[in-house]
Amino acid sequence: MRLMLPKTCFVLLIILSVIAAIVGLLIGPVQISPSVLFELISSDELRSRDQMIIESIRLPRMLLSFLIGAVLATCGAVMQGLFRNSLADPSLIGVSAGASAGASFIIVFGSLLFPSSVLGLSVVSIGAFVGGLVAAWIVYRLASSNEGTSVATMLLAGIAISALAGALNQLFSFLADNDMLRRISLWQMGSLESADWQQISYCIVVFGLLMILLPRESRALNAMLLGESEARHLGVGVEWLKRRLIIYTSLGVGVAVSVAGTIAFVGLVVPHLIRLLIGPDHRHLLPASALMGGLLLVCADAVSRVVVAPAELPIGVVTAILGVPFFISILVRQRGRVYA
């Protein structure tokens, strides 16, 4: 029933990630020969043009795509556990929509209110992050009552808030001038073009936090899959668990979206695939999803740079085009089975 053991899966994913990383460094509008990589590692001599490309463009970009992919996939896995639905997605709780609205707001009105940069991060990113958190918080407040948080209400509230954020987004677009409009739509398609070391360190911190905090919740998440009351009977503090998980995922998704725009589909499909490979136990699912999400986004980024070189496809387009047919084929194969 399981296709492989968790250990095999980890080893395989690590090997594939290393290969993808190397290939990703070498291909692009300028093809670079593998020998440059060895020179880069072994010598301190004057850098050639190729070495400059790798060091200042492709390496940061590769790292950033890996981190973003890992964060999105991990958050997807957590949300699916929280909602007890393997087709749930971080954007369900309104983080993506809220982040988009926040970003658009800053793009349109930001120049009036803020200096162009705070803490080295563009203000747009902060707007997105705040927008995402606010949206998730509102959805959570709507869905909670004295008797606890209803998952169904939370899904519906997520839809409502996403719609509201979408409307705000359109309103901001309507008010925007041509240049702003272009920035809004580019931002929403997602881009790793502007990868720099500051963004990377920002993502490493968030990724590291998630990787420290989330594995502690693995067993509780497993218990949640049995049902909320079952989890409670197993000694899980369900209400606080849900609060913590919402904060963690809002943080993860908000940061990913604020750095790279809306990248659809990674958070939805990666955990689903990992579950098919090694089963739903979160102790293995979370780290494996992180690896596979990173791997997938590194590959998608490489594709986005190569297919229409020297121009680039937005990475969100690539993930959707690569992933959706794949996902549909899984759905079709699983149709009629109990879970899906």
Place this chain on the structure above:
Amino acid sequence: MLSVQSASLSSGKILRVNNMSLTCEPGSITALLGPNGAGKTSLLKLLSGELTADCGELLLNDRQIHDWKPKERAKMLACLPQQSTLNFPFTVQEVVLMGRIPYDTGAIYDREIVRQVLDAVDSWHLVDRNYTELSGGEKQRIQLARVLAQVWQSCEVEGQTRSRVLLLDEPSSSLDIAHQQLLQNIVLDMSQQDVVVIIVVHDLNFAFSCANQLVLMSDGQLVAQGTPKQMMANNVLQDVFGVKLEYIDHPTTGKPVVMLN
């Protein structure tokens, strides 16, 4: 020991449980009986601490149930709900292992317990199967095994041995006749280990043959309480269920057997 004193529970305007008091001693088997919608499950949820009573108090081992830390409470009290909604493809072994979540006894020890409880519910042969692909009755046995794994061994909290509580909500609804008998034996076994067993059943004969305390509810209220013999004598079951009942003695065990007339 588990006891509830004059507890009421309402959801919206509906009074689910009205001023109920009940005490269950270690080693007792209590069967909650009553027509559909009588409040049996609500009472069970109240007893398990899942729902909080509007008024009244609930004591688990002489302490308010919510004063125990969740993890310690889970070591003392296990509850099998009526339905399970698990639809992720865990293996049977993984599902039963979740009963060990409150413990930190290590994988080897826990697997041994999983083997014992799966043996007890006659499901060891299912251990590597995908839970979602099992039949309804098999799922029910696996969930029972999971709950048993949670209170399988004597429980020590804060340096003292505490009595364990097992709450079962219609555990036999999907079981075939052989496994119903197996369930009875498990319940009797657990009570011999001084576990408090409280069980919601519709099968009156199941209740008569293993429970020593019957609690009859109707419209959220306690109607009658007593041993099977007492319940048989006062004819109250007939009135509450609105059917005519006949009792005979079982030819070998001598316990009362109830039949529709």
